[in-house]
Amino acid sequence: MSGLRVVPVWRHGRERLYVCRADGGNIAWYDREAARVSLLSEQNRDDVLEALGPFLTGPVTVGPPPVPTPAELARLTLHPDDDLAPNRPGEALLVALDRHPAPAHRLRPDPRRRALLAEQTVGAALDRFQGVGWHVLHSITLPGGDRLHHLLIGPGGLFALHTLAAHKQRVRVTDLTVAVGRREPRPLLRRIRADAARASYALTAEVHPVLALTAPAAVSVPAPSREVRVLTDTELGALARLGGVLKPADVEALHATARDRRTWVRV
Template sequence: DDLAPNRPGEALLVALDRDPGPARRLRPDPRRRALEAERTTGEILDRLDGAGWHTLHSLPLPGGDRVHHLAIGPAGLFAVHSLYARKQRVLVADPLLTLGRRAPDPLLRRVRADADRASHALTAEVRPVLALVGPSDVRFTTTPREVRVLRDTELAGLARQGGVLKPADVEALHAMARDRRTWT
């Protein structure tokens, strides 16, 4: 019932073990790229541990979705969604996000919804963050409402934000968030 041992991308690892897909593909499996993004983001967030932060990975949400990473620290709680964007241009037009030449996707709406569901489960404010892993360029046509869009290189900046939670509150929220029963 303890979710703290979950590795970054734990749910994707389980899915790939169950169904690895065909041996030969013309294009790489998108789940492998998503796994790489979650691992990269997870490693960066795990390095914040010394600054009074705790990070939990692959937290299950009711209904089958999951929070990629939950960062809990003096600056508050952050539901971090990882997106593989290596060497691609990213255009953010709230709620749409365009990655490279793909069609726009209302990803920011999903990131907000996941943070809201985490807030409901923890009975505390959880702020949504979208972590872009390796983009070549990020442009905004509008400022995203409520969602912080950060490059993977900017994630460590979460630790430099002002204090909102006391150390005892951080520990209490971490203890509650790592319990699987909180999320069901």
């Protein structure tokens, strides 16, 4: 068999190397920590081991995988082009900046750079949850040009996080608007609620909206914001401590659905 490629994927804080056919279908994977190569078909054994040769770090056990869960089956049949799990924080902004960089003569910093840094800051904080039963997806594009900056799935439920750069600026949040520094208030919370509602529709599960502020000088919330939780990047650990809402199997199933790009096509 020719045209095999090896694709690294992080899952539960562990790296797996998936061996894919030219059409994107998975035929095997290598778990370094378990020192095991799992084959979906014994007839591909020699080709798989040849493709994995440069990555093997010692003796390995080779054989059929354990009986997969429905979530594992969904992931195994997912084409890499439809898999959102490899998205980096700010993926859409990174692509936009690469395709359409700011003019060299621009005097002021490109605001997309500040937004990207904010998403990367929040994304790095959320990625640390993945070793304790949580999954994070970044930069999920929605129809119409909207985007979920981050989707957090775990024992405490599902959270759609919208990131806002507020470096050393005062932030005032009302039930309708958000004002950063001296800028005019924006009706941002309505959009955050709407994006979370679209995610709830796509996943048929309740998704809680969160506004994540990066490095603000101060945050003023005169009255608790209706439905939207407001956190700074240093307070995001509070989400990881939540539990009692979803069982591990439910977390895996929701993550398998959410990482499929096709889930978000009609929301």
